[in-house]
Amino acid sequence: MPKYLLLKHYRGGPEPHRPVPPIDQWAPEDVEAHMAFQNHISELLEENGEYVDARALAPARTWVRYGGADAAPVTTDGPLPETSDLVAGWWMIDVESHDRAVEIAAYASSEPGPGGEPLCEWIDVREIMWERPQATDAV
Amino acid sequence: MIDEPTRRLDEGALRALVPRVLAGLVRRGEDFDTAEDALQEALLEALRVWPEYPPRDPRAWLTTVATRRLVDARRSEAARHRREEVANAEPPSAATEEGDDTLFLLFCCCHPNLAPASQVALTLRAVGGLTTREIADAFYVPEATMAQRISRAKRSLRGRHLDQPGDLAVVLRVLYLVYTTGHAGRVDLAGEAIRLARQLNLATEEPEARGLLALMLLNHARLPARLDSEGRIVTLDRQDRDLWDTREIDEGVRVLQSALAMQTEERRPGHYQVEAAIAALHDDAASPKETDWPQILAWYDDLVALTDDPAHQDPAAVLGRAVAVGHVLGADAGLRETEQLHEVLGDRHRWHAVRGHLHELSGDLPAAATAYAEAASRATNVAERDHLVRQAARVRAGG
Numbered sequence: 001m002p003k004y005l006l007l008k009h010y011r012g013g014p015e016p017h018r019p020v021p022p023i024d025q026w027a028p029e030d031v032e033a034h035m036a037f038q039n040h041i042s043e044l045l046e047e048n049g050e051y052v053d054a055r056a057l058a059p060a061r062t063w064v065r066y067g068g069a070d071a072a073p074v075t076t077d078g079p080l081p082e083t084s085d086l087v088a089g090w091w092m093i094d095v096e097s098h099d100r101a102v103e104i105a106a107y108a109s110s111e112p113g114p115g116g117e118p119l120c121e122w123i124d125v126r127e128i129m130w131e132r133p134q135a136t137d138a139v
Numbered sequence: 140m141i142d143e144p145t146r147r148l149d150e151g152a153l154r155a156l157v158p159r160v161l162a163g164l165v166r167r168g169e170d171f172d173t174a175e176d177a178l179q180e181a182l183l184e185a186l187r188v189w190p191e192y193p194p195r196d197p198r199a200w201l202t203t204v205a206t207r208r209l210v211d212a213r214r215s216e217a218a219r220h221r222r223e224e225v226a227n228a229e230p231p232s233a234a235t236e237e238g239d240d241t242l243f244l245l246f247c248c249c250h251p252n253l254a255p256a257s258q259v260a261l262t263l264r265a266v267g268g269l270t271t272r273e274i275a276d277a278f279y280v281p282e283a284t285m286a287q288r289i290s291r292a293k294r295s296l297r298g299r300h301l302d303q304p305g306d307l308a309v310v311l312r313v314l315y316l317v318y319t320t321g322h323a324g325r326v327d328l329a330g331e332a333i334r335l336a337r338q339l340n341l342a343t344e345e346p347e348a349r350g351l352l353a354l355m356l357l358n359h360a361r362l363p364a365r366l367d368s369e370g371r372i373v374t375l376d377r378q379d380r381d382l383w384d385t386r387e388i389d390e391g392v393r394v395l396q397s398a399l400a401m402q403t404e405e406r407r408p409g410h411y412q413v414e415a416a417i418a419a420l421h422d423d424a425a426s427p428k429e430t431d432w433p434q435i436l437a438w439y440d441d442l443v444a445l446t447d448d449p450a451h452q453d454p455a456a457v458l459g460r461a462v463a464v465g466h467v468l469g470a471d472a473g474l475r476e477t478e479q480l481h482e483v484l485g486d487r488h489r490w491h492a493v494r495g496h497l498h499e500l501s502g503d504l505p506a507a508a509t510a511y512a513e514a515a516s517r518a519t520n521v522a523e524r525d526h527l528v529r530q531a532a533r534v535r536a537g538g
Contacts, residue, residue: 001256001278002519049257049288052280094280096254130520131279137358137365137375 004101005090007124012085017120026114033112056089154268160201162240172293177208242342246305249313257292258313277326311351349398350412356391357418360384372526376427388422413442432466439463454483470501488517508535
């Protein structure tokens with residue numbers, strides 16, 4: 001049973017299929033419908049026995065690197081802070097196959113946007129590596 | 140999961156009772172779904188109570204407590220009318236054979252209509268006697284998710300005839316899936332799969348069931364040598380063979396021989412027996428140099444002959460055969476064999492890893508390094524990815 005992360009982004013990724021204004025500019029009922037759908041996805045995954053985790057990330061970002069011996073960590077908000085990829089959150093799922101992960105991602109992407117129309121947001125599907133070696137010999 | 144006091148309990152013996160008690164309840168006419176829930180509760184109760192108050196007859200104790208739970212469940216559903224009936228039900232017949240119970244339940248849990256993940260989870264719980272929490276830990280999912288998966292699987296079995304013989308091939312596949320999942324958390328799934336395969340073999344004379352048990356034992360025997368003290372993968376040709384478990388090898392060979400002895404012209408050894416024979420030949424070599432590759436290749440010829448279109452139906456067998464070809468007829472011949480799999484396996488790490496191995500065998504270290512690196516970028520297992528990165532670095536540094 002492979003595990004996948006279905007990553008949502010604040011920005012970055014392929015050209016948006018349906019460009020929309022930021023969510024704080026949507027009609028209140030559209031905002032409600034959108035948020036309710038996110039909960040619905042989590043409930044659906046729980047109901048199916050496919051749920052592992054769901055998290056949202058705050059958009060503020062700090063890039064940090066080692067500054068050298070006896071030096072403070074070096075921080076930046078990154079090159080091109082306005083356009084670089086920024087992950088907004090994820091669902092972690094445990095499913096039968098890659099096909100099933102794609103199916104769930106596509107459904108998550110059908111989330112309602114302004115006017116209740118599907119948002120068609122790009123979802124980044126990434127397989128999580130299994131930690132332990134298998135009980136058979138590797139090459 | 141297991142609390143301190145229960146460590147004194149013989150958990151193996153307790154869990155061996157699970158399929159017997161459950162089969163007794165289901166045969167008595169209880170619904171598989173509710174009976175399994177009731178027994179799970181009884182099991183948790185046993186883990187709690189037995190260390191201090193060991194029962195005289197554990198099986199009867201579990202049956203009684205599970206029955207009481209069933210009665211309680213019905214009472215809460217206000218279905219009182221059946222209560223007396225159940226309370227007065229006959230105790231399970233002692234004449235029922237243990238093997239029959241196991242087989243009966245394996246057929247229930249490995250119902251062909253269930254998805255593999257559900258078959259695995261249900262088998263581990265209803266036949267293996269593991270708790271939902273333990274199964275969840277083994278697969279790194281939340282307990283609630285595993286509970287939901289199990290209860291959905293059981294719901295989808297409702298109303299199906301569970302009294303007919305099931306599909307043994309599915310049972311074997313499920314047990315092998317449990318085996319290959321390996322170790323995770325505190326649950327040794329490989330060991331659990333071997334235990335279940337032993338139980339299965341008490342119930343059937345089918346040579347493939349023996350082949351599966353033999354294959355698991357012969358692979359499991361090498362487990363102590365497969366990882367070094369840092370948890371790094373050690374390939375077969377570099378393993379310390381003194382660490383191999385000779386008792387498991389002896390048993391595996393015995394089980395395999397008893398399976399092969401049943402073959403006839405019409406009934407040739409199946410997939411698991413052939414794979415076990417290959418594993419036995421590896422186990423038999425005192426050093427990598429003494430590996431009998433020509434015989435291994437002969438078994439691989441049998442393995443690929445089991446399907447009409449092996450490149451598509453059993454690409455793993457064709458890939459394994461390519462390694463054997465490389466050792467018998469030369470690395471270039473082995474590499475040529477892998478080419479027919481490019482379309483099917485070209486995206487998988489194992490195809491690239493095998494080609495890396497064959498390039499290394501031929502002395503082409505740059506090509507080997509490239510192939511290992513390609514394999515590493517496609518691995519879906521951390522230990523294997525790390526291993527392949529090291530392989531690439533090693534051959535780049537000149538072997």
